Amino acid sequence: MYEIRIHGRGGQGAVMAGGILATALVLEGKYVVAVPSFGFERRGAPVSSFLRFDEREIRQMTNIYRPDCVLCIDPTVARAVNVFEGVRDGAVLVQTTGKPLGDFQLPPQVATVGLCDAVAIALDIFKRSITNTIMLGAFARTTGLVSLESLQAAIRKSDFRDAGLKQNMAALERGFEATEVHQIERMAAA
Amino acid sequence: MSAILKPKSKLIVCDGNEAAAWAVSLANVDMVAVYPITPQSSLVEYLAKFIADGRLGAEIVDVEGEHSVLSVLQGACLAGARTYTASCGPGLAFMFEPYLRTPGLRLPLVMTIVTRDTLTPQSVWGGHQDAMSVREVGWVQMYCESVQEVLDTTIMAYRIAEHSDVMLPVNICHDGNYLSFGAARCELPEQAEVNDFLGEKNVNWHVALDPRRPMAVDPLTGGAGGPGPSTFVRYRKGQCSGMQNSLRVITEVHEDWGRRFGRSHAPLVESYRMEGADYAMVTIGSMTGAAKDAVDEARARGEKVGLVKVKTYRPFPAEALVAALAEVKAAGVVDRSVSFGWNCGPLYQDAITAMYDAPKRVPMMSFIGGLAGADLTVGHFERVIGRVRELARDGRPAGTVWLNEKD
Numbered sequence: 001m002y003e004i005r006i007h008g009r010g011g012q013g014a015v016m017a018g019g020i021l022a023t024a025l026v027l028e029g030k031y032v033v034a035v036p037s038f039g040f041e042r043r044g045a046p047v048s049s050f051l052r053f054d055e056r057e058i059r060q061m062t063n064i065y066r067p068d069c070v071l072c073i074d075p076t077v078a079r080a081v082n083v084f085e086g087v088r089d090g091a092v093l094v095q096t097t098g099k100p101l102g103d104f105q106l107p108p109q110v111a112t113v114g115l116c117d118a119v120a121i122a123l124d125i126f127k128r129s130i131t132n133t134i135m136l137g138a139f140a141r142t143t144g145l146v147s148l149e150s151l152q153a154a155i156r157k158s159d160f161r162d163a164g165l166k167q168n169m170a171a172l173e174r175g176f177e178a179t180e181v182h183q184i185e186r187m188a189a190a
Numbered sequence: 191m192s193a194i195l196k197p198k199s200k201l202i203v204c205d206g207n208e209a210a211a212w213a214v215s216l217a218n219v220d221m222v223a224v225y226p227i228t229p230q231s232s233l234v235e236y237l238a239k240f241i242a243d244g245r246l247g248a249e250i251v252d253v254e255g256e257h258s259v260l261s262v263l264q265g266a267c268l269a270g271a272r273t274y275t276a277s278c279g280p281g282l283a284f285m286f287e288p289y290l291r292t293p294g295l296r297l298p299l300v301m302t303i304v305t306r307d308t309l310t311p312q313s314v315w316g317g318h319q320d321a322m323s324v325r326e327v328g329w330v331q332m333y334c335e336s337v338q339e340v341l342d343t344t345i346m347a348y349r350i351a352e353h354s355d356v357m358l359p360v361n362i363c364h365d366g367n368y369l370s371f372g373a374a375r376c377e378l379p380e381q382a383e384v385n386d387f388l389g390e391k392n393v394n395w396h397v398a399l400d401p402r403r404p405m406a407v408d409p410l411t412g413g414a415g416g417p418g419p420s421t422f423v424r425y426r427k428g429q430c431s432g433m434q435n436s437l438r439v440i441t442e443v444h445e446d447w448g449r450r451f452g453r454s455h456a457p458l459v460e461s462y463r464m465e466g467a468d469y470a471m472v473t474i475g476s477m478t479g480a481a482k483d484a485v486d487e488a489r490a491r492g493e494k495v496g497l498v499k500v501k502t503y504r505p506f507p508a509e510a511l512v513a514a515l516a517e518v519k520a521a522g523v524v525d526r527s528v529s530f531g532w533n534c535g536p537l538y539q540d541a542i543t544a545m546y547d548a549p550k551r552v553p554m555m556s557f558i559g560g561l562a563g564a565d566l567t568v569g570h571f572e573r574v575i576g577r578v579r580e581l582a583r584d585g586r587p588a589g590t591v592w593l594n595e596k597d
Contacts, residue, residue: 018373019203019373022203022373022374022375023203026201026203026375030375031374031375032203032373032374032375033372033373033374034203034372034373034374035368035371035372035373036371036372038229038315038367038371038563058374058479059336059478059479059480059482059483060479060480060483060567060568061336061365061368061369061372061374061476061479061480062368062479062480062565062566062567062568063565063567065567
């Protein structure tokens with residue numbers, strides 16, 4: 001079982017990102033459960049969404065506390081919540097940012113980091129900072145756990161209210177292309 | 191969020207609210223009346239969309255409140271229509287007057303309760319308190335574990351409600367938040383197969399609003415003289431018989447579903463890894479998935495623990511529960527709601543009542559968790575298993591354990 005926690009802010013589409021990713025994974029034959037966190041979320045407030053997938057049926061309908069991957073679709077939400085809480089050894093971080101890797105303080109569990117300036121891409125495509133489909137592209141590039149083709153198929157099946165299908169397809173591809181993937185080298189213990 | 195993936199595979203990814211709406215559409219319902227309330231709102235939005243898109247050829251009535259929702263549906267049902275609504279929490283409370291009357295009218299209404307904890311304290315999140323508060327009103331109530339079970343059970347509910355030996359309204363309860371908004375891979379049955387499964391619509395053969403055949407519905411009955419008392423008793427006993435008959439009908443309908451669609455759900459109670467179990471957990475609703483995972487982990491450690499899930503809660507499947515728990519040395523019952531009158535969970539209260547008829551006494555304890563949206567994880571069930579193991583050893587139950595008290 002592989003567990004992903006998506007962090008974002010209300011209005012960026014963190015829950016919808018979970019739904020699109022779930023559909024893409026099911027297209028690849030996986031079993032998936034996606035559970036949003038619930039509250040009086042409003043535009044700009046920190047939100048999260050949980051997704052687990054496996055080769056066999058998943059029974060737990062619960063939140064995720066020990067993620068294998070943290071997908072952070074907002075550049076500053078990490079100031080408001082500890083996005084690394086409970087991450088497993090060898091974890092993956094996929095982060096929206098305009099900053100270089102050296103600016104991040106990463107916990108020792110994080111082994112792989114994908115960085116993507118999704119806000120800049122979103123401002124270019126959507127004229128506002130809706131980053132969800134861009135960061136799904138970044139997720140695919142960083143982890144290789146889902147194909148770009150499956151994500152495209154899943155987006156084609158989705159209802160987009162605020163932005164057109166064409167824009168989101170472009171967003172997905174640009175997110176994929178613009179992502180830098182870093183493997184974190186750790187000093188061996190002396 | 192939904193998507194039909196391949197034309198032939200009929201696999202979709204949807205949440206429990208959308209699954210219920212798909213089921214209602216497949217059941218060819220004639221009349222839907224709605225009033226939105228969290229966490230049910232998206233369910234009725236999906237239905238409105240299906241009707242607007244022409245997928246479901248039903249009338250939808252967007253009324254001014256839940257009292258009118260059920261009043262509209264009572265009229266429609268009396269005129270022979272297949273009906274549906276969904277509500278929860280404060281909406282269900284506002285619906286209570288016609289809700290109370292529906293079983294006595296023997297109307298086969300189907301209604302989802304997207305369960306929500308009751309006020310106050312103020313809360314908009316899931317918990318079974320609303321559904322549990324109306325457990326003694328005479329509706330059949332079934333609780334679902336998964337998104338797929340929501341879809342399948344909602345279709346089955348029509349065959350159960352409309353069966354001539356039952357003729358009672360049915361609630362399908364699915365957990366607010368974890369099932370209402372939790373999405374999973376789900377198989378969508380073919381329309382033609384659902385049509386065959388449900389058979390010819392025969393909603394209201396016993397009493398009908400028909401201008402060509404006027405009749406008085408629900409005349410004054412009872413009092414202390416004349417035929418009143420015995421007539422009233424006849425109605426009441428008839429209702430109780432319908433409830434008891436539903437245990438058999440629910441079982442038959444679930445068996446037929448499994449045969450036709452290749453997916454089986456336990457109709458009354460499900461025994462999970464109960465072979466040779468020394469002790470057991472009893473669960474209800476969506477918590478069951480994590481509880482089963484906890485049982486697997488404990489079994490892998492060599493613990494002889496099993497699980498019994500209660501699906502049909504009203505009427506209470508007493509015989510089935512006794513049969514499932516007869517051999518264990520102890521059991522822990524996990525509720526997602528509170529019985530204020532007994533200082534424990536309501537399912538626990540039902541379980542110990544049923545177990546009075548067990549061949550030997552089984553020590554039992556009440557665990558309450560998952561109130562108002564709180565998560566019930568594998569870790570919580572590990573604690574339950576640990577405590578029940580102790581109970582199996584010493585036979586001395588303690589007071590109610592509140593699982594999220596120190597989360």
